[in-house]
Amino acid sequence: MAQYSTQLDGVFQALADPTRRAVLGRLGAGSASIGELAAPFDMALPSFMKHIRYLQNTGWITTRKTGRVRICTLVPKSFDDIEAWLSEQRRIWEARTDRLEHFVTTTQDKEASK
Amino acid sequence: MAQYSTQLDGVFQALADPTRRAVLGRLGAGSASIGELAAPFDMALPSFMKHIRYLQNTGWITTRKTGRVRICTLVPKSFDDIEAWLSEQRRIWEARTDRLEHFVTTTQDKEASK
């Protein structure tokens, strides 16, 4: 069985904030510095940095420092984790509709054999 | 522009907990009572109830009370919200690779015209 728990917790938690989702959206278009990423937000830099560190800790981005500038790069791996979870849910869902169909079929058979 | 913020916050936050993900998985297979849902978890009922209320408040489930039993039912609508966000990210991602390809092409053209 899949060991979902801990990994997915952070992956989803990271997405549960509009600032972080926006940052990921921006980074989808290419790497950027902290300053560039922070510019659109009406927020003090240290506050913004917490989001960056969060994204880094949960594996959504990597960063490297060049001179006094830190560049952030998207790591799209976590998208796959989400897709995997979603398709697992779909699988469960479909198994259910299969059973419902079976039930309906069985019921119809009973009706037919009356 | 899409007004992502508030709605998605809760949708993702709800998934950022293994108990709640497990409940959704179980409900994918069909509706169930609070007691049935809580059984697999080593947790006091009031604690578990908070998760149920959370899932309800974020729109993942609906509940109705019949006698002294409360039945919970999955509302799969939020899956669509997630899919929408994911495909938006893919769109951004692909626009980027397009630009990269264009850049490569342009560079090659330059090279070719040297």
Added chain:
DNA sequence: CGAATACTGAGCCATGCGGCTAAGTTACCG
């Protein structure tokens, strides 16, 4: 060298989360 730029670290604050217990409330069973 001195100043400006780009972060970074430390620490405060309010709120919310995820767990708990203890004490209701509301059906249903005998």
Added chain:
DNA sequence: CGGTAACTTAGCCGCATGGCTCAGTATTCG
């Protein structure tokens, strides 16, 4: 009618989150 079952309410606790300010540190520019 009394008891048990199935939630439900209220309230406490510790920790994490998301914001802030104020004061560093480290590069780069003139």
